[in-house]
Amino acid sequence: MSRSGARAAAGGRKTRTAAAVLATAAGLALTACAPGGSAPAATPRAAVSTEIGTEQIELSLYNSQGSKAKTEALIKGFEAEHPNIDITARYDPDNVVSQNLPRLLSSPDSPDLALSTGAVVDNVRKGLLVNLEPYAEAYGWDALPSSQLASARVSAEGIQGQGSLYAMPDGFTLTGMFYNKQLAAKLGMDKPPASVAELEALLAKAKDAGITPIMTAGQLGLGTTAYQDLLNNELGPQKVNEWIYRVPGSTIDNADGVRAAQTLKKWVDAGYFNDDANGTSQDASYSRFADGEALFMFQGNWAVPILAPGMKDNLGFALFPPVEEGGPVAAMSGPASPFAISAQSEHPDAAAAFLDWLRSDEARRIAVDNGLAPVGTADQELPPVKAGTVEEAVQQGFRQLSADNGLVDFVQNATAGIQVNAWNPESQRLFGGQASPQEFVTAVQRVYESELGK
Incomplete structure (x- = not known):
């Protein structure tokens, strides 16, 4: 210039x-x-x-x-x-x-x-x-x-x-599943779940043991994170990104989008989330998870500096699993x-x-x-981090994600107002029992199309 x-x-x-x-x-x-x-x-x-x-x-x-x-x-x-x-x-x-x-x-x-x-x-x-x-x-x-x-x-x-x-x-952010290693050991979890079926078995086991399976901050609509994890598997990374990037004809109001919402609603109804999710703030979810109240929390690597100082070696991290063991992984990640x-x-x-x-x-x-x-690239040597730490798990997770070419943008970025006008209120309605899975995805898609002027 x-x-x-x-x-x-x-x-x-x-x-x-x-x-x-x-x-x-x-x-x-x-x-x-x-x-x-x-x-x-x-x-x-x-x-x-x-x-x-x-x-x-x-x-x-x-x-x-x-x-x-x-x-x-x-x-x-x-x-x-x-x-x-x-x-x-x-x-x-x-x-x-x-x-x-x-x-x-x-x-x-x-x-x-x-x-x-x-x-x-x-x-x-x-x-x-x-x-x-x-x-x-x-x-x-x-x-x-x-x-x-x-x-x-x-x-x-x-x-x-x-x-x-x-x-x-x-550099990139990365979302996944933080987990409490001590609670995981009590449940016999010696490694992260390799499939959605394994994850669901662990959620049920935690619930039966009186442990909250997943801590979420529904006050900010962060139940959306779990929905997108499921949507990435059902719809596929490319189609989810196309929806976020406004490719003409893109929709989540289809069988795949509804199936992801049905699984999420099944988890809500089974008591797999904190029962006060819609009233839980993000700060409260961090502190309650760090205090050992839940097995999992679906969040991003920006939470590491908040959680690690208190949890130390008790903090684990893994990518959300694919539907079938050995399948390609997908996760929300942004530059x-x-x-x-x-x-x-x-x-x-x-x-x-x-x-x-x-x-x-x-x-x-x-x-x-x-x-x-x-x-x-996935074959580049990782920068040095302390072995066995959550930081190492995050880097290894991103390497796997890069190898599978599974980076997916965040559904909250699809339009300027969709988080406030759709994801937050509609996820709260789904968690609160005021919306069915079909009504949930239809409402979000309707706001999406309205904000795009369709």
């Missing part, structure tokens, strides 16, 4: 030793159009290269305040390997990043690198982001499991999850900070080098140190 008063070159420059890879990129900044619209004209760019030279380059980066510590560590590590590149970061409060990003990307002082939020389709349609496909080819990003990059893709028809790549994540390159950047090659560095051993270690699962 255009800058005045650029910083003078400092000492300690180095040349990137990797061979240059050139790719024709006349359509690098080609942007997608909204469904029913026409694609804007492409902005031609020169061929891309993985060589970034030795001249001093200044880049700017925009991210959320909550990601500052992690992002600063990434910047420090990258600059240590590329001393001719200086990255200056700006951070805004987490709750204003989404509304500020389009304005910043379209301003004369646009950041070179920016957090790509849920409005990626709109930002691509407006021509604000660089199409990363030539860089993906040059750097070999296509070797990554496709589900790790699905949320950062946008098609020429304006459909997320398909088409060209527009961002690279720095922590997916970074995009501004279409106004004057140094897209240098910015792309930062994106590629997010796959490095050092960047993967930083992701793990910040409680995330790292970007990478």
Whole structure:
């Protein structure tokens, strides 16, 4: 991007030793159009290269305040390997990043690198982001499991999850089943359940032993987590993602969606959840689970820093099991900070080098140190973590998920208001006995279509 008063070159420059890879990129900044619209004209760019030279380059980066510590560590590590590149970061409060990003990307002082939020389709349609496909080819990003990059893709028809790549994540969240190892041992559970049938047998055994099988925070509609775990198995990761990414014709109001809701309702009726689920807050669910009140809690790896200090080695983690033992796993997982390159950047090659560095051993270690699962292939060596800890279980779970290409976005992300207008109230109605499984999925699908203007 255009800058005045650029910083003078400092000492300690180095040349990137990797061979240059050139790719024709006349359509690098080609942007997608909204469904029913026409694609804007492409902005031609020169061929891309993985060589970034030795001249001093200044880049700017925009991210959320909550990601500052992690992002600063990434910047420090990258600059240590590329001393001719200086990255200056700006951070805004987490709750204003989404509304500020389009304005910043379209301003004369646009950041070179920016957090790509849920409005990626709109930002691509407006021509604000660089199409990363030539860089993906040059750097070999296509070797990554496709589900790790699905949320950062946008098609020429304006459909997320398909088409060209527009961002690279720095790590991932991961959902699964936290479990109390001491309670599990009392029930004879010496390893996580390998199938839904094994899980249901454990839930029944816990209930018979007077142990709450699953702790959930229904006050926030987190019964939805259990429903999506079941939906991922019934409908399949691809179809669930298509629904979340608004692919025309997508629905959960079908036999698969209802079957998942029927299983959830069966669990509710069997007393497999805390009986006050609809009145339980998230904080209360954490403390009650940590105090040993339940065998399982279906949550994400963001809960590790909350649960681990008190539970220590008593805290276990496993992915939600497939229907049949040995089948592919699927789990909700989202990119922590997916970074995009501004279409106004004057140094897209240098910015792309930062994106590629997010796959490095050092960047993967930083992701793990910040409680995330790292970007990478399933056969890459995991960053070191203490053996036998919940942190190790999370990393091993993500490796398995990557091997099965089973990353699924969160159903709460399907539309801007669907969590508040559908998932929260409708899951509470299902848990409270005011809605049947069919009524539950029909109501959610109705809100989904209403918010999409169908």
